[in-house]
Amino acid sequence: MMTEYLPALIWSLSAFACLYIAKRRALRITAIRAILVTFLGPLAIPCVLAARPGMHG
Numbered sequence: 001m002m003t004e005y006l007p008a009l010i011w012s013l014s015a016f017a018c019l020y021i022a023k024r025r026a027l028r029i030t031a032i033r034a035i036l037v038t039f040l041g042p043l044a045i046p047c048v049l050a051a052r053p054g055m056h057g
Contacts, residue, residue, distance in 0.1 A: 021045065025049075
């Protein structure tokens with residue numbers, strides 16, 4: 001029943017986590033990064049953590 005939706009739930013929660021981490025680290029959210037988050041799912045979290053914040057100026 002509900003187990004069919006579990007992977008989609010995990011995928012969606014990881015996308016929200018990536019966006020939250022990116023905002024907290026002051027990363028620019030570009031279209032390329034959004035597509036990577038969509039395709040990589042939970043594997044995108046380490047990519048967001050490894051990304052360097054851009055220069056503000």
